Structures are given as C-alpha cells and as structure tokens.
Amino acid sequence: MSPLYMFEKPLGMRDTLPELYEIKRNVRASVENEMRSWGYQFIATPALEYDETVGAASAIMEQQLFKLLDQQGRTLVLRPDMTAPIARVAASKLLKRNIPIRLAYSENVYRAQQREGGRPAEFEQIGVECIGDSTISADGEGIALMISALKAAGLQEFQLSVGHIGFVRKLFQQIVGTDERVEALTRFLYEKNYVGFKMHVENLSLSSIDKQRLLRFLHLKGQDETIPAAFDILENGQGAEEVEELRQLWDIIADYGYEDIVKFDLTQVSHMSYYTGIVYEAYAEKVGFPIGNGGRYDGLLGKFGKNTGATGFAIRFDRLLEALEETKAAEPLYAIFFSAERRKEAFQLAGEQRASGKKVVLQDISGVHDLDANTKQYEDIVYLLGKSGKESMQ
Amino acid sequence: MNNLLTIAMPKGRIFTEAAELLRKAGFPLPPEFDDSRKLIIDVPEAQFRFILAKPMDVATYVEHGVADLGIAGKDVMLEEERDVYELLDLKISACYLAVAGLPNTKMNEVAPKVATKYPHVAAAYFRQQGEQVEIIKLNGSIELAPLIGLADRIVDIVSTGRTLVENGLVEYEVIEHITSRLIVNRVSYRVKDERITEIVEKLSEVIKQKGELA
Numbered sequence: 001m002s003p004l005y006m007f008e009k010p011l012g013m014r015d016t017l018p019e020l021y022e023i024k025r026n027v028r029a030s031v032e033n034e035m036r037s038w039g040y041q042f043i044a045t046p047a048l049e050y051d052e053t054v055g056a057a058s059a060i061m062e063q064q065l066f067k068l069l070d071q072q073g074r075t076l077v078l079r080p081d082m083t084a085p086i087a088r089v090a091a092s093k094l095l096k097r098n099i100p101i102r103l104a105y106s107e108n109v110y111r112a113q114q115r116e117g118g119r120p121a122e123f124e125q126i127g128v129e130c131i132g133d134s135t136i137s138a139d140g141e142g143i144a145l146m147i148s149a150l151k152a153a154g155l156q157e158f159q160l161s162v163g164h165i166g167f168v169r170k171l172f173q174q175i176v177g178t179d180e181r182v183e184a185l186t187r188f189l190y191e192k193n194y195v196g197f198k199m200h201v202e203n204l205s206l207s208s209i210d211k212q213r214l215l216r217f218l219h220l221k222g223q224d225e226t227i228p229a230a231f232d233i234l235e236n237g238q239g240a241e242e243v244e245e246l247r248q249l250w251d252i253i254a255d256y257g258y259e260d261i262v263k264f265d266l267t268q269v270s271h272m273s274y275y276t277g278i279v280y281e282a283y284a285e286k287v288g289f290p291i292g293n294g295g296r297y298d299g300l301l302g303k304f305g306k307n308t309g310a311t312g313f314a315i316r317f318d319r320l321l322e323a324l325e326e327t328k329a330a331e332p333l334y335a336i337f338f339s340a341e342r343r344k345e346a347f348q349l350a351g352e353q354r355a356s357g358k359k360v361v362l363q364d365i366s367g368v369h370d371l372d373a374n375t376k377q378y379e380d381i382v383y384l385l386g387k388s389g390k391e392s393m394q
Numbered sequence: 395m396n397n398l399l400t401i402a403m404p405k406g407r408i409f410t411e412a413a414e415l416l417r418k419a420g421f422p423l424p425p426e427f428d429d430s431r432k433l434i435i436d437v438p439e440a441q442f443r444f445i446l447a448k449p450m451d452v453a454t455y456v457e458h459g460v461a462d463l464g465i466a467g468k469d470v471m472l473e474e475e476r477d478v479y480e481l482l483d484l485k486i487s488a489c490y491l492a493v494a495g496l497p498n499t500k501m502n503e504v505a506p507k508v509a510t511k512y513p514h515v516a517a518a519y520f521r522q523q524g525e526q527v528e529i530i531k532l533n534g535s536i537e538l539a540p541l542i543g544l545a546d547r548i549v550d551i552v553s554t555g556r557t558l559v560e561n562g563l564v565e566y567e568v569i570e571h572i573t574s575r576l577i578v579n580r581v582s583y584r585v586k587d588e589r590i591t592e593i594v595e596k597l598s599e600v601i602k603q604k605g606e607l608a
Binding site for chain 1 (some may be wrong): 457458459460477478479480481482483569579580581582584585587
C-alpha cells in the first residue's frame, strides 16, 4: 500500500461543504416537518451497536459492515441501517403498552464498499417506523407519508412501485413446493434476472399450466388491473389473503389521492431479508438508483423480544438531493467591517440585524488583506471605520 | 416527462449483430452508425440516444443510470454482477466461457495459476469445483499465458475455437453458455416503463421469428 496523502479520506467518505450543508439543512427541515406533522416523533440512537444484536438483525450483507472491537473484545458495528436499532429501542423501552408507536429519524448509516466511486459508505437516511400496527392502513400510511415527504422536499416527478413479498412466497410455495425451490426461484427476482427466471422455469418438472402461471407472474405489473390478474393465477386460494391486502391497499392509496404516483410490481422483492409483506421503492427520473424504500417487517421486533408488526421506510437523503430540480439558493450573508474605535457600535448593529433574522459576519478590518476578494462573498457590507460617527455603505 | 431513451451499445464483436437486431425491430439506426467514430449518436426524431461503450462497461453505464438500456453479453453480467434488470435473451453472439490449456497437462498442485479477463467468474468457478487457484488478470490475448508459462489454465470466451486450435490449446471444461442480453436500469424500468415494454415486445417478436426460421 502506498502511503496516504494528507488530504485523503477513507473510501466512500465525503465531506459536506458550506453550500451543500445549507441545502441539506433546508431540505431536511422540510422532510422532517412533514413527518412531524403526521405525528411521528424523532429519536436518535448510537452510531455503534453490538454485532451480535443489531448487526445480526440488520439485513445488510456481512461484507458491508464496518466492524471494530471494544475494550472487552466484543465486536461492534457502525449501524448499517436504522430499522434494526429502532426495533431494539422500541422493543426494550418504548413498547410498554400495546399501542402503536410512530417514530422517525434522520441519521447517518454506514455501509462499506470496495467497488468504485459514486457509492458513499456513509450516508444519511431520513425515515419513519410505525411499530405495533398490523393493519393495511399502516402500510398505506407509510406509502402516503413517503409521497408527501418527497413532495415537501420539493421533488416534482417521482414514482413508487409496490410489491408484496408474502404473496410471492405463497404463490411460489404452492407451485414448486419446497422452501429450497422457492428460494431458488426468488433469487432470480432478487438479481432482477428475468432471463434466468424463465430458463429456470422451463427446466422445472412442472405441469405446463404451472409453468405458464410462473411466466404470467412476471407480468403482474401496473395499476389496479394487476389485482384481478394476480387473483387469476392463484390456485386453492393460496396467496388470496395477500392479494386481498393489495386490493385494500390500492383503495387506501386512492383515498389519499395518490393513484397516479403508485404502481404495482408484484415481482418486486427486496434485498432486505427482514421484510415480510408489502414493500415499496421510490424512483426519480434523474437518479439511477432508488431514492427510498420501505415495507412491512413483522418478524424483526420478535428478535428483540416483542412480537408485533411494524412497517416503515427510509429516504436516501443523498439521492433525494441529487433528484431535486433546483434547490433553494443559500440565504444571503451580510457583513460589518469595523475598526477598534467603533467596535461597540458594530457589535450593537450586528446584534440588531441578527435579531431581525439576517446572517451577519463581524470582520475586524485589520484582518482583511485583500479587500476586493473579501467583499465579494457578501450581499452587503457596512463599514464602521475610524472615528467619524457616520457609517458608509458599499 | 423526459422521454429520451439512452441505449448503451457494445463496440466490437457484438455490435454488428446487435445493430442488425435493432434495425429488424424497427429502430431507426442512422446509416453512419456502423462505421462512425462518434461515441454518442442522437436520433432526435425517434427520441433515442445511442452511446458506444466497451462491452465490459455497458452494464456499468446502465447500473448508474446514465444509460437506460444496454446490450451486454452474459459474460459481462456474470463478471460484473451489476444491479440491473436482465429482461431479454437476445440470442445473438452465442459463445461460451471455457477453461483451456496446453493438451495433456495438469494444473500445478501447490499453486495452480489461471489467467483470465474474467477474474470473478474464474475464481467462483474453481471454488465451486473445490479448488483454490491463483488468478492472474489479463486484458487480452489470454491464449499467450499457458504458451509462455504464465498460467496452467486460462478462462476465456470461445466462439469458434479457432484461436485455441491455432495456438495449440485445448478446451478442458465449458463453464457457461453465453448470449447477449437486453439490460435495463432499475429506475428507467419503472419511470420509462411504457417505452421499454414496447421495445421488449418488438425485440421479442424479432427473436421469436429468427428462432422459427432457424
């Protein structure tokens, strides 16, 4: 390994410079306000967790975890997602009585990557978790809140795609039987390899009717017309419950008025293995990767000792920023250049202007070496110099 | 919404067949397409943009979303493991990935060496065979490696087998049969689904007809 240059950062780590920081702050505030107004309460959890607990419960691949040892030799992980830590807090502290709780977060998560640029290893997620509510309304609320949070951020054009992992499992189970064979089929969906899926189906020892059903399954995409098509490929009612859930979900989405933004894709499965039911992803045209995803994870709370349903989503904040058409320009910066004689006057004026909401820099004139370069960064400058009582403007 | 579709085309071996297939499916490829040195060719009237990329890079462009669609060999898909939709087997540029070497030779027992342009595929294959090998990455003329003693075996694409024969090498095992695939970016697949579905249908029809003729 070559020695490091002093400017180098670990792979995948990024700085946030003032301009971007301001933009981030504004967008984050809009998204957080929307979540708060729906009654979600923000919480924070530590960046470090035990590998044995949160590390094992999170669905992020082993090789993507940043690990270190604590003083006692226990393995720690930098949290790779927020869902598992929140499940830990909810199960151990918050779920006292049997009532649904609504939590939100905006935190950095960490996923190591060795591959190439364009994939940060530390990135912010803003998300919500609705824990202890197993109704379809809770799933619908997640989808609707994701949409209205993205709108609040200023995103104009985007789409959500909705699937149901329970439906896929039941359908495959009924057709191919064993878990092993279900897993083999599902893997092609994870890998988005439809060519491989079709070849695999051709080679299975199934009746031609069952093969047809599996091939038709690949076409279960679209709006509410997807529901009867999904019912149509079922046999013995296996999976009917899940399709019924999707039908109800569509009605809920329609009642929110979001039918134009949402589409079904029942072939959609998630790489997050803890999802059990309805799952969804959001896409904006200018970004090549999903800007957010969510779904129902009814098994995860059980790992922390509370058996209850939960659903939630996370927005990839970096990708959302990339997707935003134009982000609000930073607020103007004002300055007062002063000399020692009029320092008190300068402090007073700055205090007044700051109280009125302006951002005001106080700059001792003796610290300014290149006046032209220095003045450029300010919207307006007040000079309080020398002994005269008059202030001059430039 | 922006309706422009960007398609990443592989330069070289696959290009001619891919262009022919697209023309048959009714894509308005300009005549200068085939021998132009331009890397970006716009067909504004049909709202297409073609980019010409190294075959190994097509999946990268598509994964990052700078191309909506791409035509990539299955060899590239196996090596690169990019997170993209593999929608259609175009059944062109058929070939296969094989293990080859000098005739009547065995791999070194202690440190078997394998030279290849496909380090990921090669490592995975030998691991499955229960063998740990040392991979040497080369960028071309892989056949040289066993001839001059760099490696015991090579893993490479074989289409006619002539290069192997002319260099006195023999095939030991076939790893996987390869054809070209239509691949699609995850977001484009949703956001531009109508146009993409139309393209998939047109291409499927042409592929089916070709299959019936053969």
